Amino acid sequence: xxxxxxxxxxxxERLLQSQKLAAIGELSAGIAHEINNPLAIIRQxxxxxxxxxxxxxxxxxKELEELQGSVHQIVQxxxxxxEITRNLLDFARKRDPVIQAVxxxxxxxxxxxxxxxxAKHKNITIVRHYDETLxxxxxxxxxxxxxxxxxxxxxxxxxxxxxxxxxTTRLSHDDAVDIVISDTGCGIPADHLSKIFDPFFTTKxxxxxxxxxxxxxxxxxxxxxxxxxxDSQLGQGTEFTITLPRSRESELFAHA
Amino acid sequence: xEKFKILVVDDEQDxxxxxxxxxxxxxxxxxxxxxxxxxxxxxDTHDVDVIILDVKMPGMDGIETLREIKKKKPLxxxxxxxxxxxxxxxxxxxxxxxxxxxxxxxxxxxxxxxxRQAYDRKVIQEGKA
Numbered sequence: 200x201x202x203x204x205x206x207x208x209x210x211x212e213r214l215l216q217s218q219k220l221a222a223i224g225e226l227s228a229g230i231a232h233e234i235n236n237p238l239a240i241i242r243q244x245x246x247x248x249x250x251x252x253x254x255x256x257x258x259x260x261k262e263l264e265e266l267q268g269s270v271h272q273i274v275q276x277x278x279x280x281x282e283i284t285r286n287l288l289d290f291a292r293k294r295d296p297v298i299q300a301v302x303x304x305x306x307x308x309x310x311x312x313x314x315x316x317x318a319k320h321k322n323i324t325i326v327r328h329y330d331e332t333l334x335x336x337x338x339x340x341x342x343x344x345x346x347x348x349x350x351x352x353x354x355x356x357x358x359x360x361x362x363x364x365x366x367t368t369r370l371s372h373d374d375a376v377d378i379v380i381s382d383t384g385c386g387i388p389a390d391h392l393s394k395i396f397d398p399f400f401t402t403k404x405x406x407x408x409x410x411x412x413x414x415x416x417x418x419x420x421x422x423x424x425x426x427x428x429x430d431s432q433l434g435q436g437t438e439f440t441i442t443l444p445r446s447r448e449s450e451l452f453a454h455a
Numbered sequence: 456x457e458k459f460k461i462l463v464v465d466d467e468q469d470x471x472x473x474x475x476x477x478x479x480x481x482x483x484x485x486x487x488x489x490x491x492x493x494x495x496x497x498x499d500t501h502d503v504d505v506i507i508l509d510v511k512m513p514g515m516d517g518i519e520t521l522r523e524i525k526k527k528k529p530l531x532x533x534x535x536x537x538x539x540x541x542x543x544x545x546x547x548x549x550x551x552x553x554x555x556x557x558x559x560x561x562x563x564x565x566x567x568x569x570x571r572q573a574y575d576r577k578v579i580q581e582g583k584a
């Protein structure tokens with residue numbers, strides 16, 4: 200589906216992307232660490248205030264109640280910040296791949312089963328087109344699981360209700376395997392396509408998505424020597440193709 | 456006899472007792488703990504290769520336990536067990552470095568196969584370190 204001239208542009212773009220990711224990862228981990236300490240102090244002080252306010256309680260002051268409400272709110276918002284810094288630290292922590300023989304179809308099927316129940320409630324059908332003759336590949340199983348799960352969830356989110364997610368596995372031409380995950384969802388606007396792998400890029404309402412999912416997946420696949428391509432039609436759906444090398448020595452891109 | 460040591464963490468006593476019995480019947484070195492806190496205490500003082508961890512537990516839940524285990528023993532491999540499809544915690548668990556995510560009920564042979572793969576991974580990583 201993609202035009203041949205797109206390839207070179209993609210290569211540069213990918214290099215830039217991985218450098219950008221590394222820089223942002225380091226920066227955000229640093230900030231997250233620094234912010235965690237003051238957050239802990241704020242929380243502790245707020246909890247202390249809660250205790251004191253409780254002792255003052257029973258005097259039936261409207262102001263006292265309001266104070267309790269405010270302090271409660273402070274604690275809750277601190278927890279929200281903690282969740283964000285945690286996510287940042289998880290994001291920044293790169294794990295070196297551990298290479299083992301991996302059955303791609305089986306990993307996908309396991310993760311699909313996890314998603315399928317929830318999908319059924321929303322009338323989303325998952326269609327499998329596995330190439331049963333697919334050879335084992337050498338890759339990192341848990342990291343692949345994380346990626347597959349993320350893409351499957353994104354696909355169901357893009358659909359919302361009533362639609363089809365199709366998963367295809369096949370042998371790719373250059374000693375690699377393709378995992379294709381396509382959905383009949385909302386699609387991605389053309390001007391968003393170049394940003395979807397950026398950390399913190401999200402179209403979800405505040406508090407509902409960290410915008411880290413795809414950038415984490417992108418980083419994982421690059422470290423596994425693979426690549427991700429995307430094809431999307433607004434209003435019709437999106438197709439992601441994850442290409443992974445079969446053996447541990449080969450990398451689809453030298454710089455990855 | 457298998458070479459690895461397993462820890463199973465689940466608050467459901469019935470499940471825990473049965474799985475321990477079945478694993479021991481296969482001559483596998485296995486211990487059971489009924490909470491995240493106890494599991495953390497256990498890994499402080501004992502060697503464990505693969506930890507089978509229930510996601511939903513009262514008190515410290517599976518995700519929190521996983522996070523703490525990975526801080527204490529980054530090389531221990533963790534297989535998450537879940538009673539129902541909880542996709543969000545699935546992603547979170549994998550992101551925190553769980554080896555696999557398995558839905559209950561799971562056939563013992565299948566679980567053991569996953570444990571073997573997880574153990575292989577641990578051996579590879581220890582070789583690297």
